Amino acid sequence: MTPSPVGRPTRGTTGTNRLRRIDRWIARHPVLRRTDDPLVVDLGFGASAVTPLELLSRLRRSRPDATVLGLEIDPDRVSRAREQAEDVPGISFARGGFEVPVPGERRPVVIRAMNVLRQYDEADVAEAWTRMCGRLQPDGILVEGTCDEIGRIATWAEVGADAVPRTLTVSLRLSGLDSPAIAAERLPxxxxxxxVDGERVHGFVASLDREWARAASVAPFGPVHRWRTAMQALADAGWPLVRRDRWRLGEVGVRWEAVAPR
Structure with a gap:
């Protein structure tokens, strides 16, 4: 008998382009470029095949041989997705949860689990990370986080195959952005x-917001220039920022130890 999937069905509300920021970040990640088997799992893909199909399209811009496996606990969603993508090579769907069932001996290089753990308790996170990361390639990563309904606000953690988190990324649509502190509503x-006061992530969000406000003097040069100015100020203040080449996209990555719960 096939074991029951581990976890609960997602709400299934993911829509077109909602995960574009995460997809593009994954597509440019060094682990995808280096691997001999560019299999990426979309865990909890939702009510249709839209997000796995978009993920495959974006991955193939940097890895034309990339493949995607979409996993959902709800068997009706799996059947629907198979029908929607039946003529698309390189994509498949199966029933599964945090145990991440993959056919044969293959292991994914990336597991994307967006808007999945949001419906769980904080105490459940470590076990879920451990289960998922145990299925990764030795150099693989778990990308786990949340975003708003239209993908303009997103945050995610990069977690290694050892289930140890490495970085937090905040990604925002800069046009019309009033305060980057809005990302706090979508933290993993x-x-x-x-x-809250006293926690590292609160200090980071507050610093991000403060430097954005201070950079208002360069706002006439455009929101990207303002964001770069704010990010440089964060770096100068000692925040351990990573992947600075992505600042132009309204992103900032910071090492996990700088935001980890106390």
Whole structure:
């Protein structure tokens, strides 16, 4: 008998282009470029095949041989997705949860689990990370986080195959952005309840917001220039920022130890 999937069905509300920021970040990640088997799992893909199909399209711009496996606990969603993508090579769908069932001996290089743990308790995060990361390639990563309904606000954790988190990334649509502190509403489950005085992530969000406000003097040069100015100020203040080449996209990555729960 096939074991039951581990976890609960997602809400299934993911829509077109909602995960574009995460997809593009994954597509440019060094682990995808280096691997001999560019299999990426979309865990909890939702009510249709839209997000796995978009993910495959974006991955193939940097890895034409990339393949995607979409996993959902709800068997009706799996059947629907198979029908929607039946003529698309390189994509498949199966029933599964945090145990990440993959046919044969293959292991994914990336597991994307967006808007999945949001419906769980913070105490459930470590076990879920451990289960998923145990299925990765030795150099693989788990990308776990949340975003708003239209993908303009997104945050995610990069977690290694050892289930140890490495970085937090905040990605925002800069046009019309009033305050980057809005990202606090979409922090990963491991951090969202820690945005309070005394916690590291609260200090980071407050610093991000403060430097954005201070950079208002360069706003006439455009929001990207303002964002770069704010990010440089964060770096100068000692925040351990990573992947600076992505600042132009309204992103900032910071090492996990700088935001980890106390």
């Amino acid at each position: 489950k491991a951090l969202i309840h820690r945005n």
